[in-house]
Amino acid sequence: MYGRAFLLLLLLAGDITGRCQQRPPAITTRAALNTTTATDPGKEMVPLRQVIPGILLDIRYATPNNFTGRPQYKKAAAYMRRRPAEALKKVQEELAKKGLCLKIYDAYRPYSVTVALWNATTDKRYVANPRRGSHHNRGIAADLTLADLRTGRELDMGTGFDNFTDSAHHAFAALPAQVLANRRLLKGLMWKHGFNFVPTEWWHYHWRDKNYEVLDIDLAELE
Numbered sequence: 001m002y003g004r005a006f007l008l009l010l011l012l013a014g015d016i017t018g019r020c021q022q023r024p025p026a027i028t029t030r031a032a033l034n035t036t037t038a039t040d041p042g043k044e045m046v047p048l049r050q051v052i053p054g055i056l057l058d059i060r061y062a063t064p065n066n067f068t069g070r071p072q073y074k075k076a077a078a079y080m081r082r083r084p085a086e087a088l089k090k091v092q093e094e095l096a097k098k099g100l101c102l103k104i105y106d107a108y109r110p111y112s113v114t115v116a117l118w119n120a121t122t123d124k125r126y127v128a129n130p131r132r133g134s135h136h137n138r139g140i141a142a143d144l145t146l147a148d149l150r151t152g153r154e155l156d157m158g159t160g161f162d163n164f165t166d167s168a169h170h171a172f173a174a175l176p177a178q179v180l181a182n183r184r185l186l187k188g189l190m191w192k193h194g195f196n197f198v199p200t201e202w203w204h205y206h207w208r209d210k211n212y213e214v215l216d217i218d219l220a221e222l223e
């Protein structure tokens, strides 16, 4: 009886602190990934630079310029599953007609990095719980913004990337009209091409079909 109560307490404590994680099943080798993509090429992991000409990269987790204050990746690379990557290409094509382009802060993120981010943040609303895994671990998410096609200058979105405050929320309306219009433009195009959003982060979009395995493969191994 006491044993059971103790176990329940342990589980609850784990849920609250997030430290007692149950890992979701993850693919950890290139060979295992290849087995799944052999029957479904839409699941292949592809470099966004190759699929989307002119896309800008500023892979923050490969630099100290991220909320943890130190690099989480050994390599600055942006990979996604082929299906969402092709859809992102369409977003980029529509933006080009308006003199704009996409700038990527993050795309595929190995599962082990999600665990590191979870442990590094106190406000758990802004990082996926490793018990479920992130859309980024599945290769179906990108953190991104809009930039001027000619100068590469970022448009004003009201806050920077990974600004973990209310002003980053989609419902936060106390912002200049131009900022709200920029956010609306990005959201409208991403939605049109098959992506969903999370309410707390204007920069995060993920493919609406989430039926992709969690991966824990180093970015260098995807090359």
Ligand SMILES: C[C@@H](N)C(=O)N[C@H](C)C(=O)O
Pocket (backbone or CB within 6 Å): 117, 125, 126, 127, 128, 134, 135, 136, 143, 162, 198, 201, 204
């Ligand atoms: C940490 C932030 N950039 C992010 O990607 N958050 C979402 C919720 C995630 O971790 O999947």
Ligand SMILES: [Zn+2]
Pocket (backbone or CB within 6 Å): 136, 141, 142, 143, 203, 204, 205
């Ligand atoms: Zn994200």
